[in-house]
Amino acid sequence: MGIPGRYVKEEELKRMAGVIEYKPTAKYAYSAGQALSVFLKGLREGKIVGRTCNSCRRIMVPPREFCEYCHSPAGEWVELPGTGRVETASVSYISARRAKLREPEVVAIIRLDAPGYRGDEPDFPGIFHRLCGVTEEEVKGGKVFGARVRPRWRPEGERRGSITDIECFERW
């Protein structure tokens, strides 16, 4: 099976007039800020913490200094058990760099268990992360939706205050 035209090697492409190669230098060191710093420190300690809105009482994970709905300052911190249910999931076959992944990767939004939440609210404390031990078929069939999951933490010494301190979420 042939595609019309001729394949151009990368070196050939670079020699063609009209192509300018340029590698940008753009590096940043984002200030995490008041709220997210506490969240990241929590992850290092193996805890998931959220922030309550004083006005509407919602719990924000990831936490913020303010509630965007009420436009009012956030209040007390709450530690969540970390457990939750799969809200939605999908499967990645190709990496961000367009290479085929050796193992397909299952990603999900986890609806975290939190005091005062019934589990059917449109707005909820949540985390976007990988799912371990879930097959493509379970995702495609939607079977994994609603599954009870919990974080699989990296060993204490390897945690550095990052979302990757959680390796993935797994069933339990």
Place this chain on the structure above:
Amino acid sequence: MRAAVLGIGWHGFRPSVPELSFAEMMYEAAVRAYEDAGVEAREDIDVFVSCQEDFWEGIAISDEFAPDPIGGVMRPTMTVAGDGLQCVGQAFMMIRSGLAEVVAVETHAKPSDVKTLQGVYELALDPQLRTLGPGNPLFPAGLDAVAYMKRSGAEREHLALVAVKNRNRGLRNARAPHAARITIEDVMASEPVVYPLTAYEIAGYTDVAVNVVIASERKARELKGEPVWLEGIWWSTEVGSGTMEWHEWGRMPSMKAAAREAYRQAGISDPRRQTDFAEVEDRFSFMELLSLEELGLAPEGAHRLLEAGHFDAKGGYPVNPSGGSLSLGTSFEATGLVRLLEAVLQLRGKAGGTQVEGERAIVASWRGVPTYTSIVAVLSR
């Protein structure tokens, strides 16, 4: 329907604000502006406008990050890739056309978060020109400064005098982290960064968030605030940065064009007599003199009036009584709103140690190298 600056709030004004994220700074500025204007973020504001640029943010499609901290979630929020004053221009049009009664305008900058400023400046150059690797990315300012000096007859000492005037003036302004007690001798003894400009004559960087509430006259009267009238605002972009060869060196036609229209809107024919003071572009020392000429606030050879003290706070026409960008610093796309803030406080009589007398003011800003976009506003009390 007349438009007014009804509220203004800010947070930061330090070279680095490491304890807050950009979003938290935006929130702090917004809360203060809304309090100042007496408006409820989620009830009274019709439209939210944010001025920002992805590479300054370090976030692609950073527009999406604009609504939440300013109360704009699930409400009409728009982003303009430009100086904050260009966003004020959008608000002005919405109020004047009757589309909105209250518009919140936001800009913020965290230059301290950008670790490769030189690399980001280089990215703003035309891709072909960029590969030349023209050394210090501020070189277009040097090209303009030399051309300006040749045309006007200004000497290096005159440029130094702008830095001395503004950096010393800023010592009276609590918001001016780059103010300094300096002399002409200090500047002249200093090695140029890009000839003829020394580090004293190039504004430093400041982390800041500014939020301005623009309201219709009807709403302003109803809320019983302290309106500062926005009589005119306009902006203009010259032949793009990609073709800087065609820029008119030693001049800033975009500022002249922006001023012409802003003055027409405000009914001004003689800006020197019909306005009382100005906050004008000065992120490079020579730009203050060049701006004054393009704004019609000085004849060609503005340095002669400068020498005579005409532009001092106690002179015939105070220019940059705040200390200007040389004292306040530049803050990417927030630079223009910082200057607007200073003018608004002056017109309210609340500028503290930098207070000058005046009923009507001009605010003129430029987006800085390597752009050729200028914005001019006329304000009165």
